[in-house]
Structure formats: structure tokens, C-alpha cells
Amino acid sequence: MGKNVLVVDDDEIVIRSCEAVLGGEGFTVTGVTSSKEAMSLINDHAYDLVITDLIMPTIDGFELIKWINENHQQTRVMAMTGYSSKAVLRDAIALDIIDFLPKPFFPHTLTAAVNKAISTPLKAPAAVSDKEEAETYDKAKFQAILKRYRKVPGALIVVLQETQELIGYLPASVQKVIAKSLKIPVSEVHAVVSFYSYFTMKPMGKYNVRVCLGTACYVKRADEILEKLQETMGVNEGEITQDGMFSLETVRCIGACGLAPVVLVGQDTFGSVNPATANEILKEYQ
Amino acid sequence: MEKLTIDGLHTIKENYRSRLTEGRLMVCGGTGCIAGGSLKIKDSLEATLKEKNISDKYKVILTGCNGFCAHGPLLLVQPEGIFYERMKPVDAPEFIEEHIVAGRRLDRLLYKDTKTRASVENIHDIPFFNLQALGALKNRGIIDPENIEEYIAVDGYFGAAKALREMTPEEIVKEVRGSVLRGRGGAGFVTGLKWELCAQAQGQHKYILCNGDEGDPGAFMDRSIMEADPHVVLEGMIIAAKAIGAHHGYIYVRAEYPLAVRRLRKAINQALEYGLLGKDILGSGFDLELDIYPGAGAFVCGEETALMRSIEGKRGCPIPRPPFPAQKGLWERPTVLNNVETFANIPSIIRNGADWFKSRGTEKSTGTKVFALTGAAMNTGLIEIPFGISLRTILEDIGGGMNRGRTFKALQLGGPSGGCIPAELLDIPVTYEDIVKTGAIVGSGGMVIMDNNNCMVNLARFFLDFSAHESCGKCTPCRVGTKVMLNRLIDICDGKGQEGDIELLEDLADDIKTASLCGLGQTAPNPVLTTIKYFRNEYEAHIKDKWCFAGVCKNLSTFYVDESKCTGCTACARACQVGAVVGEKKKSHSITQEKCVRCRSCYNACKFGAVKVGPADMFSQKEKEYAR
Numbered sequence: 001m002g003k004n005v006l007v008v009d010d011d012e013i014v015i016r017s018c019e020a021v022l023g024g025e026g027f028t029v030t031g032v033t034s035s036k037e038a039m040s041l042i043n044d045h046a047y048d049l050v051i052t053d054l055i056m057p058t059i060d061g062f063e064l065i066k067w068i069n070e071n072h073q074q075t076r077v078m079a080m081t082g083y084s085s086k087a088v089l090r091d092a093i094a095l096d097i098i099d100f101l102p103k104p105f106f107p108h109t110l111t112a113a114v115n116k117a118i119s120t121p122l123k124a125p126a127a128v129s130d131k132e133e134a135e136t137y138d139k140a141k142f143q144a145i146l147k148r149y150r151k152v153p154g155a156l157i158v159v160l161q162e163t164q165e166l167i168g169y170l171p172a173s174v175q176k177v178i179a180k181s182l183k184i185p186v187s188e189v190h191a192v193v194s195f196y197s198y199f200t201m202k203p204m205g206k207y208n209v210r211v212c213l214g215t216a217c218y219v220k221r222a223d224e225i226l227e228k229l230q231e232t233m234g235v236n237e238g239e240i241t242q243d244g245m246f247s248l249e250t251v252r253c254i255g256a257c258g259l260a261p262v263v264l265v266g267q268d269t270f271g272s273v274n275p276a277t278a279n280e281i282l283k284e285y286q
Numbered sequence: 287m288e289k290l291t292i293d294g295l296h297t298i299k300e301n302y303r304s305r306l307t308e309g310r311l312m313v314c315g316g317t318g319c320i321a322g323g324s325l326k327i328k329d330s331l332e333a334t335l336k337e338k339n340i341s342d343k344y345k346v347i348l349t350g351c352n353g354f355c356a357h358g359p360l361l362l363v364q365p366e367g368i369f370y371e372r373m374k375p376v377d378a379p380e381f382i383e384e385h386i387v388a389g390r391r392l393d394r395l396l397y398k399d400t401k402t403r404a405s406v407e408n409i410h411d412i413p414f415f416n417l418q419a420l421g422a423l424k425n426r427g428i429i430d431p432e433n434i435e436e437y438i439a440v441d442g443y444f445g446a447a448k449a450l451r452e453m454t455p456e457e458i459v460k461e462v463r464g465s466v467l468r469g470r471g472g473a474g475f476v477t478g479l480k481w482e483l484c485a486q487a488q489g490q491h492k493y494i495l496c497n498g499d500e501g502d503p504g505a506f507m508d509r510s511i512m513e514a515d516p517h518v519v520l521e522g523m524i525i526a527a528k529a530i531g532a533h534h535g536y537i538y539v540r541a542e543y544p545l546a547v548r549r550l551r552k553a554i555n556q557a558l559e560y561g562l563l564g565k566d567i568l569g570s571g572f573d574l575e576l577d578i579y580p581g582a583g584a585f586v587c588g589e590e591t592a593l594m595r596s597i598e599g600k601r602g603c604p605i606p607r608p609p610f611p612a613q614k615g616l617w618e619r620p621t622v623l624n625n626v627e628t629f630a631n632i633p634s635i636i637r638n639g640a641d642w643f644k645s646r647g648t649e650k651s652t653g654t655k656v657f658a659l660t661g662a663a664m665n666t667g668l669i670e671i672p673f674g675i676s677l678r679t680i681l682e683d684i685g686g687g688m689n690r691g692r693t694f695k696a697l698q699l700g701g702p703s704g705g706c707i708p709a710e711l712l713d714i715p716v717t718y719e720d721i722v723k724t725g726a727i728v729g730s731g732g733m734v735i736m737d738n739n740n741c742m743v744n745l746a747r748f749f750l751d752f753s754a755h756e757s758c759g760k761c762t763p764c765r766v767g768t769k770v771m772l773n774r775l776i777d778i779c780d781g782k783g784q785e786g787d788i789e790l791l792e793d794l795a796d797d798i799k800t801a802s803l804c805g806l807g808q809t810a811p812n813p814v815l816t817t818i819k820y821f822r823n824e825y826e827a828h829i830k831d832k833w834c835f836a837g838v839c840k841n842l843s844t845f846y847v848d849e850s851k852c853t854g855c856t857a858c859a860r861a862c863q864v865g866a867v868v869g870e871k872k873k874s875h876s877i878t879q880e881k882c883v884r885c886r887s888c889y890n891a892c893k894f895g896a897v898k899v900g901p902a903d904m905f906s907q908k909e910k911e912y913a914r
Contacts, residue, residue: 153598153617154597154598154599154600156599156600157582157599158579158580161541161582188600191601192600192601195584195601195602195758196581196582196584196602197582197584198542198581215661215698215701215732215748215749216503216504216660216666216734218503219661219662219734219736219740219745251542252501252503252583252585252756253501253502253504253505253506254542255317255500255505255509255543256317256355257355257505257506257658257732258318258354258355258356258358258667259318259321259322259355259356260660267544269318269320270321271318271321276863
């Protein structure tokens, strides 16, 4: 079969017996005695299955599994331990693993469990896109935001604002994490995200171009500015240019009516914009 | 640092008072002027002063919004009050050389009178400023908004000191009721009455909230106050908190106002440091904690119950009243919510008394009101006027009249909840009662001047589009009703209007006003009703003649050149981007209708009024006539 299996255990005897049993079944088995070595191997090679002990010095199996789940979601993980107390069992199952193997084990138990684990289908592609979305931002900072507001009543909007500032937008996967952390239904999070115009579920361009459609700007032909920019950028309102440089939005009055009509690019404000030459604003940013 | 006592407050005032009479270059740091480069102007001024070794003679200060936004970036030389406008960063060295070193005036940057074009030096001689009566804006442009000592030097926090140390909650409420101050946010409810209800409500925990969610398109009064004088808002809230017995409060500010959020945050930190917020304020034993809550952009959150839901982290949907927020508000506890401008009026009322406040304005509409004057007037910006003066005074004298070549058509007051006031009603006084009679409202203070280039039907469509989009969706009359009205208006503007549409709109408007849950729905039809009331002929022309007088609705206009007026200056031909205007120099031009995209470029370019707008089918009509 030639499937690659990584065994992580601080006890070399366990590694050797796994090699003996699984090697005979046609698996390619690699064994390491610490989570640290395992991590560097997983980063460089693709394994069909990782079998890890739970109780190990320095980085234990729980940490390792968490790390794999966060960074290598496409890797199957199975845990084994000699301390099969109920508490350990509960913690281990909560970690999103495929199977749990109590030590010591008979050779046929191991083979059966590994075969079953290997035939488990990989996670759906949706999880992959979640991962891609999730990879672009600072996880530690996001966790810090969640931690800070976990017990504050009514903190949802503030959490969403800070998260959007960090990530740039609020993808569905992030909304799920926020819901879980604040212990409220995902539907409630989405209800708030979709209600307020400040929140967006789509990524923004490097420069977000906003055309003010307040009354003062409107009576000074802001709609023509919008048309001109749509034409120049080749996108509609709420869309992003192909090169990812600009996104185009409208805004309901930014309160700079003395300058009407107004266009904002990122944090820069442009006043008294002439509809005919509105496209020239963008040139500074290209 | 050590907490401030009342003596400490007096010491700071004495120490900093003299600073206000020293040489100071006040650079406007409002959003408009910053966009015009005022930060660079400040740097350049400082650098030049240093170069010339006169940094000790003049200090450069970044102020809040001065109000005269259309002429920005602005520079005020204190203590003389010499006013420079439209400064550019490159002008700074020349200004220092001329004004400071040589002691002359830099004439080209002085204000020019709108009629005589003569230069005006002093800020107090400029009509835009000298006809105003400042109250809520009294510190704008003359203090550094990021410096609490300067605020104290102009009597800041003395109102709070008086309220906390010398007055009982009942006395504060009595004083504010006596002033007849009405809420400046839109509805105009009597502030003192609201406080009284909340003060009497049972409950250990009460909240004081400040509404800085200025969502009206075309209004920026609250933004300017928060940017120019953040401490006055805090002081107003301290006094209100004492009156109702609240020890916790929030300022709800739009996230679209980053500068206001930053300055308020800084102000709160300074006040905490000085012991003017927090525990045992000024040794009075009164505690108050204030936080900023950045809003997430929803117009309906200006409605008080919706705003409270938003602070609770929910969708901003209003709830039915009673119970009123004064009894059951934020987190179901007694709450008072006031607008930024309302709070900004409170400290002076406490310091000077209710009678002083009532000395300005009319009997039922007391005090002063801030308006954001925008649109087609010469001098646009932020103004504060006593109630009772006429709309005409505002437009003609403070606003300097209409832009050259434009004719007044209507004055829009109160944003999407307000209405349009036509020329024949310009002489009515600005009071809550008189404005309501016209069908508009005083609202939060957005005042937009419309000229003959604006189509009133299209304007009604614009406001309804806003209301329909911002409807929270909770109650059907508002959610569905505004949408149905909007669709009718879109059809009329597209040339698909039918006989009976006007009556249908009036009918729907009546239902929506009667049946909606909150102020948004109850007032959403106002822009449509007032435009029908005063500009019915435009609606009829759109529907029957397929003719938009202003040439705004593209399907309802034909642009043509009036040969008797055309001088052949070629301005229109040069303005046309699609080559539809043809003609030789000094000979009458004409427009090729097949090529015309109705962009109005030629109409705007013509200085002789020779480009005109006719009904959509004017040429086919002519052909029909020829055929006969």
C-alpha cells in the first residue's frame, strides 16, 4: 500500500513495535520521540496518518494535535495513551481526532485501527478555503480579542469591529469562531454583521475607494462621480478590481459636506471632485 | 497625578488664561481642512518660525472645526483675530514673512466680500461669522481641543463643579427645565422633562448616554463639536449624570468619524487623570465612568431605543414605547439619551442660569441652534444662530446668497426626515413650531440649498432611497411601504410615471406615517410630501409631459441650443466628451441628439444660458408638426 505513517511516542519500544506490526502490513513507518521533531517532519513531508502518544515531556500530544489541526488540517490524527482515564479520554475526543487507541494494544487492534483511520475521507474542501482565509491574519491577536471580550455582555459589535480591523473583513469561518467564543448562535452573529454597513464579508482592495452619497454631495452630482469611477475601474459598487488594488463603495455622508462632493481613498479625503476628472484621483495610488 | 480640587481648577484657569491672549496661529484641524492639507501647513509654519528664530513669539495650534469649511484650509492669527483662508502648505513661509516678520497683511489670502470683492481682515467683520450667535460652538477654533487646561481656561468644568458641589439633582433638573432647552437631535423633546422622568425612576443603576451617531446625510454639527470641543460634551454628561443619578455612561459615535473618536478618547483620559471623571469628582463624592462605543453604521441607531439595542451588541431595531427609556432603557435600566449638541449647551446653562439661556431665541424655541449649511450657497459651513431669525437671513447674509449664476429653488431642512421649503416661505422664522408648519422639521440641523439644477422629484427619490435602505426591517409599513413608494418614484424619474401616481404616493405616505413603529418610518415620507406640496408641477411635468425641468432625469430631457442666446464661444463643444455639440466659432452651435448622452456637461459649461432642457420627445413632436 505504501502509505506513510508517523508515530510519535517518547517510549522507543512503542515505536519499534509499531514499525514491526505496520511494516509487515506494507506501511512506511517513521518514528520520532518528541513533538518537536514530529512538527518539523510534518512541515516537510505529507503523512497519511499521525499516531501520537498524549503524555509526553515538553510539548505533549494535546498540543501537537492542536497544532496539526490548526496548521495541517489535511492530516489525519490518531491518539494513543496508557493513561486511559475518563478525563483524558474526554479531552482527547474534544480535539477532533479520528480514533483513540489505549495502550498496551494487540497487533491486530493496531492494524485494524490504522486501516480504518486511513480509509477515513479527508475533510471537505470547504475546510480548505476556511484555512486559506484563516492563514492571512495573526491568529494570536484574534485569540487575544476573543479572550478580552469573552465575558463582557453585549461585546459582539466591538469584537466584530476589532476583528474586521485585524483581518480586513469577516468571513463565515471567522463568524463561527466568534459565535463559539461568545457562546451565542452563529445566526445572531450573522444577523449583526449583515445589519450594519460597517461590516463586510468580502475582502477589500488595497485601497478602498468610497464615494460619499450624502445630500450635499448628491446635489453636487456625486452619482456622476460614481459612474465615472465604475467606468474607469471596470467594477460595480461593492466590487474589487482584478489586481486587488481598489475596491469601490458608497457611503452615506462622512460629514465633510463643506467639501462636497467628496471621495475617500483609504483614509485620504478628496474634496470638490469634478465628475469628469474623478478618475485622476486613482492615478496617485497606481 | 493628584486629583483636582476646586482650588486646583481655579489655579489652572488663572495660569492658562494668559495663554489665550498670547500670539497664536490657530490652524483649523477639522476634517475638511485636514483634507486640504492643514497638517502640512502646521508643520511648515512651525518650521519657518524656527528658521527665523521666532518660535517663542507665536505658537502654532491645531484647532477643531472652525465652521467656514468651504473656504478652508483656514488660519486665524490670535489675539488680533486676523483671518486667512484657502491656505496651502506652500503659502506658509510667505505668510510668516509678510504677516509676522514684516507686519503687513498677505492680501491674496484674506477673505473677500462676496459683493464688493474687498478684502476683510478681521474674523469679526466677516458676515459669515458676525451674524452668528455662539453657544454650543463657543470654543470652536479658539482653543486646542486636545488640551484640557485650555478648556478649563475658558470656564470649562466650572459648570460641572457648580452642579456637583453646590446643587442637588432636583435643582439641576429645575434649572434645565427652566431653560426650556429642547433636544437638538431631531425630535425636539424638552430635555429637562426627560431628565425629570429618569431622576424619578426607581433603580440602583442608571445610564447616561450621548448620541453621536450623526447619520443624517448632509449634517455634521455633532462631528464638529466632538472634534473642536470634546470636553464640553463630557462636562454636559457629568451634569446630567448627577441630575439623574447615573454613574456609568457611553458616548455612541459613528465609526466613520475616526478623528472625533480619537479626540473624545483623549479627552476622557485627560479628565480621568485630573479626577474630573472617575471616583469622587472634584471631592464631591460623585462617581462617573464614561466609555466610548463606536457605532457600526446604521442610520436607525440614531433612534434612542435602537441605539440602546446596538450598545447591547444586537441589531439596532427600535422597540415600542412605553416603557420609555427613562424608565427602562439600556439593559432594562433607567436611561437618559441626549444628543451631542444638547449636552454642549448644558454647562453654560448651569454656569449662567436658565434666564441667560432664554435671553436668546424665542419663547418656545429657546437658545441657539447649530446648522450645517451646504449646497449652492456662497458661504457654506457650520453656523450657529439664535432661534427666531428668518431662513432668508441665513441664506442671504450668513450664506452670502446663492452661487453666481444660480437661482434659489428650495431649502432642504432635516435630512431624510425633513422636507423642502420653497422660496415663498423663506421669510418664516426658524423655530420648532414654524418649521413644522411647512412640513419640514428643524431636525438635527442639516440645511441644504437647492438651485434650479436640482430636480425635486429626483431629490425625493434620493431621500426615499436612503430611508428604504436604512429601514431596519422590523415593522411592515416602513419596510415595505418605503420600498413601494421608492419604486413609484424610480418609475416617474425613468419616464414610466402614470396618471394617479401622485395620489398613490400621498396615500402611501399617510399610511406609513400613521403605522410605523419609530421616527424613521413616521418621517420617511416627509421629503416626498413636501416636494409634492410645493413642487407639484414638477411631478406633473415628469408624468404627463415626460419633462424634467432641471435635466437631471436622463430619460425625461432633451438638451438643445437656443440660437438667439448662443454667442459661439465653443465652451459647450469643448466640454462635450462624446462630440455631440457641433458648430463653428462665433456661430450658433447645435446638439446632435443621436450622439447626446445627456451628461449635462454643455449645460454646465454655458455661461449665457443658451443650452436649454426640453421634454424627452420635443424633437419627435416637432417632426410630427412638420408632417402635418
